Amino acid sequence: MAQKLQQGDVPEVKQATSKEAATAVPHKVEKGAPNAPKSLEELLGECTVENPAHKLEIKLVRSCPRSQEFESSFKESYQIYKKYQMTIHHDPEGKPTEKQYTRFLVDSPLQSMKIPGGLEHGYGSFHQQYWIDGKLIAVGVLDILPNCTSSVYLYYDPDYSFLSLGTYSALRELAFTRSLHPKAPNLEYYYMGYYIHSCPKMKYKGQYNPSFLLCPDTYTWNPIRQCEPKLDASKYSRLESSVEKADDNGRVTLEEVLILHDNQAMPYAIYKAIKPRAGNEAEVRQYAGFVGMKCAKRMLLYRS
Secondary structure (H helix, E strand, O other): OOOOOOOOOOOOEEEEEEOHHHHOOOOOOOOOOOOOOOOHHHHHHOOOOOOOOOOEEEEEEEEEOOOHHHHHOHHHHHHHHHHHHHHHOOOOOOOOOHHHHHHHHHOOOOOOEOOOOOOOOOEEEEEEEEEEOOEEEEEEEEEEOOOEEEEEEEEEOHHHHHHOHHHHHHHHHHHHHHHHOOOOOOOOEEEEEEEEOOOHHHHHHHHOOOOEEEOOOOOOEEEHHHHHHHHHHOOOOOOOOOOOOOOHHHOOOHHHOEEEEOOEEEEHHHHHHHOOOOOOHHHHHHHHHHHOHHHHOOOOEEOO
8 A cells, every 4th residue: 555745744755656566377387497587486386405404484474364274373473573673673571561562463444345246355454464384473464455465463483593584575465466366356566664775674675677766746656766876866766767757637627526524525615605704715725735626535534
């Protein structure tokens, strides 16, 4: 889910996503061509050892509402989160509580939904669990939406840091998104969340190609390689290359903004006729500019 920058937001934060990588048809590899490029799926499924010493299992479990599978592994999952936060992010022991974990990565405002003939597991919030030899070592928190898979968070057992689980899980999530596309053609984006160009912990997202950043002025997606020189020069930058391009959704038609007044929904034009002396036109215009007209005509702005 793309989020719009508003006043007070960190200005250098942009959005990162990868559409082509999520929907691209895997490369076909001809037999007898060992040096031919391999698809992501082929690389992830490749095993060079005949009898591997360890077994990797990846499970997708619904986290909200909580499935039985999620409940059965909740304590184990939480303990990994606590260990991760204390080791990697240096949280004090009392900070990553079970309540904080639940509020942060379990509870979700998304409603679970299933569409006949659609995805077997449906849409909503999930935990993608990584198990090695029956032991849980990492969890990727995912939102599966009609148009994208959104990578919310990853935490793992620090004892397994040598496996580069951040990179591996991102590739797995990308392959997972590609696998969903045939069943859900509109699901064509892998969304990696916020990108902070000056922060090494966030800048790694730009290593995945092709990726795009959202322009904070026009809300258009732009190839990250074209954006990098601009972000090197300034933390806040217009990323859209066309000077004529504007945010059409940002053009406010005040009369069409939806208002909730006296328990009734109405366009601002009617509200203004009912309360001509309300004197809140500037506030309503600012609100519509922040959320965009598409949302302003669907959401209700409460006015007394």
